[in-house]
Every structure is written in structure tokens, then in C-alpha cells.
Amino acid sequence: MALTKRIIPCIDVDIDEDGNPAVYTGVHFEDLKYTGDPVEMAKAYNESGADEFVFLDITASAEGRETMLDVVSRVADEVFIPLTVGGGIRTTEDIKETLRAGADKVSITTGALERPELVNEGAKAFGSQCIVISVDARRRFDEQGEHYTEIDGESCWFECTKKGGREGTGIDVLEWAAEAESRGAGELFVNSIDKDGTKDGYDLPLTEAVCDVVDTPVIASSGCGSPEDMYDVFTEAGADAGLAASIFHFDEYSIEETKEYLDEQGVPIRL
Amino acid sequence: MSTVSSATEQSLASVVVVDYGLGNLRSVTRGLERAGADVEITDDPDAFAAADGIVLPGVGAFREGVENADPLREELLEIAASDTPLFGICLGMQMLLTTSEEGETDGDAAVQGLDLIPGTNVRFDEGQKVPHMGWNELEVEREHPLVEGVDNVASETQPADGSVDGEYAYFVHSYYAVPDDENAAVATTEYGLEFPSIIANEDGTVFGTQFHPEKSGETGLQILRNFVEICSQE
Numbered sequence: 001m002a003l004t005k006r007i008i009p010c011i012d013v014d015i016d017e018d019g020n021p022a023v024y025t026g027v028h029f030e031d032l033k034y035t036g037d038p039v040e041m042a043k044a045y046n047e048s049g050a051d052e053f054v055f056l057d058i059t060a061s062a063e064g065r066e067t068m069l070d071v072v073s074r075v076a077d078e079v080f081i082p083l084t085v086g087g088g089i090r091t092t093e094d095i096k097e098t099l100r101a102g103a104d105k106v107s108i109t110t111g112a113l114e115r116p117e118l119v120n121e122g123a124k125a126f127g128s129q130c131i132v133i134s135v136d137a138r139r140r141f142d143e144q145g146e147h148y149t150e151i152d153g154e155s156c157w158f159e160c161t162k163k164g165g166r167e168g169t170g171i172d173v174l175e176w177a178a179e180a181e182s183r184g185a186g187e188l189f190v191n192s193i194d195k196d197g198t199k200d201g202y203d204l205p206l207t208e209a210v211c212d213v214v215d216t217p218v219i220a221s222s223g224c225g226s227p228e229d230m231y232d233v234f235t236e237a238g239a240d241a242g243l244a245a246s247i248f249h250f251d252e253y254s255i256e257e258t259k260e261y262l263d264e265q266g267v268p269i270r271l
Numbered sequence: 272m273s274t275v276s277s278a279t280e281q282s283l284a285s286v287v288v289v290d291y292g293l294g295n296l297r298s299v300t301r302g303l304e305r306a307g308a309d310v311e312i313t314d315d316p317d318a319f320a321a322a323d324g325i326v327l328p329g330v331g332a333f334r335e336g337v338e339n340a341d342p343l344r345e346e347l348l349e350i351a352a353s354d355t356p357l358f359g360i361c362l363g364m365q366m367l368l369t370t371s372e373e374g375e376t377d378g379d380a381a382v383q384g385l386d387l388i389p390g391t392n393v394r395f396d397e398g399q400k401v402p403h404m405g406w407n408e409l410e411v412e413r414e415h416p417l418v419e420g421v422d423n424v425a426s427e428t429q430p431a432d433g434s435v436d437g438e439y440a441y442f443v444h445s446y447y448a449v450p451d452d453e454n455a456a457v458a459t460t461e462y463g464l465e466f467p468s469i470i471a472n473e474d475g476t477v478f479g480t481q482f483h484p485e486k487s488g489e490t491g492l493q494i495l496r497n498f499v500e501i502c503s504q505e
Contacts, residue, residue, distance in 0.1 A: 217400055
């Protein structure tokens with residue numbers, strides 16, 4: 001048997017009106033819906049056969065950060081599978097605090113785009129294995145990219161965005177993915193602004209293009225609506241892991257049935 | 272940071288987790304507590320002697336790991352010479368060997384590991400995705416209490432003999448151990464080639480896992496229970 005494909009549930013955690021942490025799920029990085037308590041959710045996923053767990057702090061406020069580190073600690077006490085924490089990480093001190101709180105890996109988006117040396121510093125101090133570089137990719141159908149893929153007969157490139165897709169950077173995702181890897185990123189986390197929350201499948205051309213330019217593991221994210229979507233992203237795009245939020249949160253599919261389906265299809269899976 | 276075991280768990284053994292300034296010690300501590308140990312996280316060598324077992328945890332780079340642990344080198348060697356079990360996890364396991372290719376980068380001289388299990392750590396070949404990250408299968412090659420377990424601690428989801436043969440564990444590493452003595456491999460795992468995923472010295476009291484048992488769900492907890500059981504017998 002070989003290395004298995006990983007199924008990773010993800011929760012977006014914000015602070016509610018009463019100052020308590022709460023899990024939300026959104027569409028296109030907006031329109032957030034409350035879906036539960038982060039610690040209880042983590043516990044349930046740990047027991048349901050999830051291969052890893054991703055916790056994204058979407059507060060992005062200084063006050064929220066302390067609360068979030070406390071939640072990370074409480075989550076870490078409940079999960080005996082790898083825990084990745086992302087959101088607002090900009091300095092090596094932020095990385096250190098997050099790992100100290102109990103995270104096994106940190107996911108960095110904007111902090112690394114703005115200061116790429118952060119990737120080198122983090123990898124040197126804590127090891128590449130805990131530095132996950134996350135990209136929020138957006139499809140662009142103009143002439144300003146460096147690497148083009150054909151989608152529905154049109155020539156398209158993928159742009160790195162910041163602030164959950166609200167701000168463009170002009171940086172080509174494939175250039176950045178290769179650079180992040182050479183700077184020491186241990187894993188790439190590929191989100192798609194176009195697919196986020198749509199449940200009509202992962203961005204396969206994007207995921208495949210990233211898998212082609214890097215040797216580090218690639219986690220596909222955004223757009224998963226069914227176990228079939230996971231199958232496609234593993235077999236067609238070559239992803240190492242599939243991340244999903246809403247299909248698991250809203251009990252549309254359980255992790256068990258997703259894994260059983262993939263196993264039946266011949267995908268290497270930990271059952 | 273210390274955490275308290277729940278009152279329902281009876282402590283079977285006292286275990287020291289060596290704090291040499293790297294990594295996430297919280298998960299390994301929680302895992303050991305769940306497995307029935309009383310855990311102390313410390314860099315105080317005086318605490319080593321009183322413990323039933325020592326865990327050398329590890330995430331990060333070989334050079335930094337070895338350099339950070341260097342002040343404790345003599346004490347760790349003393350533990351290894353005694354009957355007290357010494358359990359290295361991931362980088363902590365790699366540090367049990369003589370040296371690593373990883374320490375030789377940037378033109379620096381090779382860094383000396385603890386040399387308790389003679390051998391070297393080498394990098395996975397080009398063409399393999401590195402790090403080897405994720406869940407992969409354990410194939411038990413020979414007897415050792417860490418993998419056979421003890422029948423009184425089997426849980427609902429594990430076979431009654433506590434064996435972890437054929438079970439999955441969570442790996443994150445770019446280098447793998449190549450012990451001089453082939454028999455040092457207690458279990459192997461396939462990733463482009465077959466590499467030792469659990470190793471032990473001849474006496475069986477110094478051992479390590481390349482994977483993270485504290486992150487390997489029920490299989491990992493079984494290994495930690497086996498370890499606690501080994502400690503309680505010393």
C-alpha cells in the first residue's frame with residue numbers, strides 16, 4: 001500500500017457578538033453562516049476518521065488573536081490527528097505562538113506574499129513540515145499572466161489574491177507556488193475564489209497546474225460538493241489531499257462515506 | 272506547559288518529555304496522558320533519573336535539534352546505558368543515529384547524533400514528493416513490545432493483541448533512517464523505497480518511530496499505550 005490521499009475537514013472560526021469563538025461557513029468568502037462550536041466540531045471530526053484538521057481564524061483582529069490561540073489549545077487537546085492553523089500569521093513570532101498553542105502546522109497567505117522571507121525564516125526555525133503556504137487563486141482571462149491554461153476554450157491564468165479574494169496582487173499563482181517551495185514551504189494549500197462555496201467541484205485546472213510545478217504535497221480546497229469531487233481532484237488533478245468544509249458541516253456526506261466511496265474507486269485511503 | 276490527566280485515568284508510569292526548545296510538546300504530552308502516563312515536560316536532567324521512561328520528541332531540522340539537545344547529551348547517553356526506555360519520535364528518532372545528510376548542508380561539518388543506533392539519515396530521492404507527508408502503512412518486521420502491545424490495553428478499534436501491523440500512521444519527514452544493522456528495523460514503510468519506520472537497538476530499550484504516534488489517531492495511541500506498558504515494567 002502507498003501513501004494515502006488525505007481527507008481534511010476545515011472550519012472557519014470567527015468571534016461572535018458575545019465575544020465567543022464560533023464556526024462559520026461562507027460562499028465566495030462572504031455571506032457567512034453560523035455552524036457550530038469549534039472545539040465540539042474538532043472532537044467530532046477526530047472521531048469520524050478525518051485525516052487532518054484545518055482551523056482558520058477569520059477574525060483578523062488583534063483582540064481576536066488571543067481568544068483564538070486559546071481555542072487552538074483546546075482543539076489541540078482533543079485531536080490526535082494533525083492540526084493546521086491559519087489566519088493573520090505575519091511574523092516568526094506568530095508562527096511560534098501558534099505552534100506553542102498546539103498547532104502542528106501553520107497556514108500563511110498574505111504574510112508570505114507581502115514578505116516572502118517569512119517562508120525561509122519559518123522553515124529554518126521550525127522546519128518546512130510545518131510551513132503551509134496558502135494561495136487564494138482567482139481565474140483571470142487577460143494577457144497579464146505568465147502561465148496559461150485553457151479553460152472552456154479560453155486562455156486563463158491564476159492570480160494570487162489577498163484579503164480573501166478582495167484584493168489582487170498581479171502575482172501568478174504558479175510563479176509564487178514554485179518560489180514558496182524553493183523558499184522552504186512544506187505544503188501548498190490551494191484555494192479558489194471562483195469555486196469557493198459553490199459545491200460544483202474543485203478548480204481542477206488550477207490544482208493540476210500547481211501540482212505540475214511543485215514537488216511538495218498539494219491540498220486542494222474550495223468547491224467540494226460530493227465524494228465524486230474528491231475523486232476527481234485526486235485522480236484528474238493529482239492533489240495529495242482534499243479539503244472540504246460545508247459538505248461535512250451540514251452532514252450532507254460523512255467523512256466515513258466519503259472515504260468508503262474513494263476506497264471502492266481504488267483511491268488509496270486510510271479507512 | 273503541563274496538563275492534568277483526567278481523574279479516571281490511573282497513572283501506569285511516569286514519563287519525561289525532553290524539552291530542548293523545539294516543536295509542539297503539547298500533543299505528545301496529551302497522547303501519553305491518554306495512554307496512561309504521568310507526564311513531566313522538562314530540560315532538567317535530574318528529572319530523567321527518576322522517570323520510568325524518556326521521550327525525545329522532535330519536529331524541525333536535524334542540526335538545530337542536535338545542537339539544542341547537546342547540553343543534555345551525556346544524560347541521554349546515561350539513560351540509554353541504563354534500562355530506562357528512551358523513545359525518540361520523528362526528529363527525536365533520527366537523533367538516535369550517528370549522523371544525518373541534513374546536517375551537512377551549507378558546507379557545515381556533519382553534526383553528530385547520539386549514535387545509540389549506528390547509522391545515518393538520508394534524504395528521499397528526487398522524484399518523490401518531499402516531505403513524505405501523510406498517512407502510510409506500517410509493516411512489522413520483527414518482535415518488539417512497542418508494536419506487539421499488551422493484550423490488556425487493546426481498545427475497541429484495535430486487534431486484541433495490540434499489534435499495529437498493517438495499520439496507518441502519520442508521517443512528516445524528508446529524511447529517513449538507514450541503520451547500519453538491518454535488524455534495527457522493527458517496522459518498515461513503503462515510499463518509493465522501503466524505509467524503517469520503527470527502529471530499536473539490540474537491547475530493545477532505545478527505540479523510535481519516524482511517524483508521529485501522537486498524531487496517528489487510534490493506532491498512535493496504541494503505540495503510546497505499548498510504550499507506557501514497557502515503562503511500567505522497568
